[in-house]
Amino acid sequence: MTGSSCVTANEVATNTNTDEQMSHHGAAADTVVILDFETTGLSPGEGDRGIEIGAVKIECGQVIGRFQELMYPGQRISGFIESHTGISNEMLAKARPCGEVMRDFSEFIQGFNLVAHNASFDKRFLDAEFSRVSIDYSGQFSCSMLAARRLCQHSPNHQLGSLVAYLNIPMDGVLHRALYDSEMAAKLWLVMLSSIKEQYGLSVIPFKLMQKLTKTPRHAVHALLKGCC
Numbered sequence: 001m002t003g004s005s006c007v008t009a010n011e012v013a014t015n016t017n018t019d020e021q022m023s024h025h026g027a028a029a030d031t032v033v034i035l036d037f038e039t040t041g042l043s044p045g046e047g048d049r050g051i052e053i054g055a056v057k058i059e060c061g062q063v064i065g066r067f068q069e070l071m072y073p074g075q076r077i078s079g080f081i082e083s084h085t086g087i088s089n090e091m092l093a094k095a096r097p098c099g100e101v102m103r104d105f106s107e108f109i110q111g112f113n114l115v116a117h118n119a120s121f122d123k124r125f126l127d128a129e130f131s132r133v134s135i136d137y138s139g140q141f142s143c144s145m146l147a148a149r150r151l152c153q154h155s156p157n158h159q160l161g162s163l164v165a166y167l168n169i170p171m172d173g174v175l176h177r178a179l180y181d182s183e184m185a186a187k188l189w190l191v192m193l194s195s196i197k198e199q200y201g202l203s204v205i206p207f208k209l210m211q212k213l214t215k216t217p218r219h220a221v222h223a224l225l226k227g228c229c
Contacts, residue, residue: 029205030061030193033112033139036181037125038085040077044128049073050098051087053105054178056186057112061193063186067108068179070095085176099133106135113207117160117185119143142207144189146214150221151192160184167191200225 035055041048051073057065070087072095082088095101116122119141130136148158155166161175161184169187173180193205202225209228216224 027204027206028060029142029207029210030190031059031112032115032142032189032207033057033109034115034144034182034186034189035109035122035126036116036178036185037122038081038087038176038178039125040073040075040081042121044125047075048125049075050102050125050129051077051081051092052085052178053101054180054182055105055108056179056182057108058186058190061190065108066179066183067105069101069104071098071101072096073098086174087177098129102129102133102135106130106137109137109139111138113139114141115144115185115189116141117144117181117188119145140207140211142210143214144185144192147192147210148188150213150216150218151195153218160188163188196225200229202228 033055035053037050038052038054039048039050050071052070053067055067056063057067070091072092074097076089077087077092114123114126114137120143123141126137145158145160148155148163152158152163152166156162160181163169164171164184164187167188169184169191171184173183175181175184193210196202196205213221213224
């Protein structure tokens with residue numbers, strides 16, 4: 001632990017030495033930012049935008065910060081998105097523009113690797129929103145959904161809600177809001193890490209191992225992890 005206090009929603013953690021922080025934080029899978037976007041649609045390449053970002057910052061398996069904010073996408077959202085997320089056009093009309101929120105979010109994630117459930121979706125939107133305001137980030141991505149497909153092979157499916165139920169992770173809210181989804185994805189991620197540690201006797205799980213796990217065929221997962229003992 002660095003001694004940083006918990007960051008509440010809409011606050012940004014300040015990093016004083018990002019190069020040192022990346023070299024330290026990038027090593028372990030339990031020191032990451034787990035994020036989630038709510039969006040106007042499925043494809044930033046077709047003009048869809050983010051409407052809410054939520055994220056949980058974890059260091060050594062402990063939550064040390066949270067980030068949540070609605071953001072105005074410059075367009076109205078459909079009735080389907082309103083009913084799916086509970087976010088209305090009226091709410092978004094009062095929100096800051098995407099670019100302003102993304103600048104703050106870039107500071108929040110600086111020096112940390114990133115995790116999302118169905119990470120290819122969230123990475124596309126993060127890359128697109130950052131590109132609009134000429135921002136980059138140094139962390140790498142891993143996917144909790146792909147990890148769960150290898151580690152929770154008997155789950156009925158690998159949607160976030162189904163995995164939470166399958167693993168008996170307590171829920172006290174409703175999915176499809178960005179901060180709550182990132183909170184539940186964080187709990188799922190930590191449960192999977194704990195399971196690996198217990199089963200294979202590992203004290204530390206490198207982030208790169210989790211990245212490799214997500215690309216490993218299901219039948220080869222045991223051999224991969226056993227080889228790390």
